[in-house]
Amino acid sequence: MLFRSIARGNEETIVRATLRACAEQPEECQGKGGNEVVRKQIEAKGGEIASEALRDAQSTLAAVQTLANGLGRLPGSKNVIVFSDGFFTGELGDRLKDIVTLAARNGVRFSTMDTRGLSRDPRTQNFMAAQPFVTAGDLSSVSSDTSADVLSSLAWDTGGEMFMNRNDLRPSLDRVMQSAGTYYVLGYRSEEHTSELQ
Numbered sequence: 001m002l003f004r005s006i007a008r009g010n011e012e013t014i015v016r017a018t019l020r021a022c023a024e025q026p027e028e029c030q031g032k033g034g035n036e037v038v039r040k041q042i043e044a045k046g047g048e049i050a051s052e053a054l055r056d057a058q059s060t061l062a063a064v065q066t067l068a069n070g071l072g073r074l075p076g077s078k079n080v081i082v083f084s085d086g087f088f089t090g091e092l093g094d095r096l097k098d099i100v101t102l103a104a105r106n107g108v109r110f111s112t113m114d115t116r117g118l119s120r121d122p123r124t125q126n127f128m129a130a131q132p133f134v135t136a137g138d139l140s141s142v143s144s145d146t147s148a149d150v151l152s153s154l155a156w157d158t159g160g161e162m163f164m165n166r167n168d169l170r171p172s173l174d175r176v177m178q179s180a181g182t183y184y185v186l187g188y189r190s191e192e193h194t195s196e197l198q
Contacts, residue, residue, distance in 0.1 A: 004053070004090060006046025017042050057087045064154070065099045072106025079180040082112045086151050096150065100157040111176045112151040114164035
């Protein structure tokens with residue numbers, strides 16, 4: 001996550017972020033203090049966003065864990081649909097793995113829908129805006145998206161499905177509903193050497 005890297009004082013990331021901000025809004029860097037003023041703004045914003053992201057991730061994981069645990073008391077397969085634009089877990093990765101394991105063990109399948117839709121490229125967003133981009137990756141590459149990685153792990157590791165790059169979520173919802181209503185229970189009675197299929 002870009003802003004977590006800034007919050008940790010990664011010099012290369014801070015320099016690149018400052019250069020980008022100055023390219024987008026040159027008047028900010030041409031005033032008194034120049035690049036140094038913009039750099040301090042970026043460092044402050046990086047710390048603030050990283051702190052908020054960690055807080056939100058902890059809250060989201062707590063809610064998912066409660067669902068996985070509570071639904072485990074009910075018999076059969078359970079399906080939960082999560083609408084999210086993703087979140088960054090960072091050092092909470094082990095906790096996510098534990099929750100996914102708990103959900104799978106309890107027969108709780110999470111299907112996730114990335115609500116960011118088709119316009120997901122952080123390079124199209126204003127770096128110095130009030131709502132800076134918080135997707136993963138560096139300033140030039142968008143090939144790595146750890147926000148989406150969390151959603152994919154939550155879905156695929158529990159037997160659910162992940163839907164992304166879609167502005168119309170209705171077909172995805174229909175697919176989840178159809179999948180939830182179609183499953184098989186296979187039993188075997190050895191004394192009669194026959195099998196049942198429901």
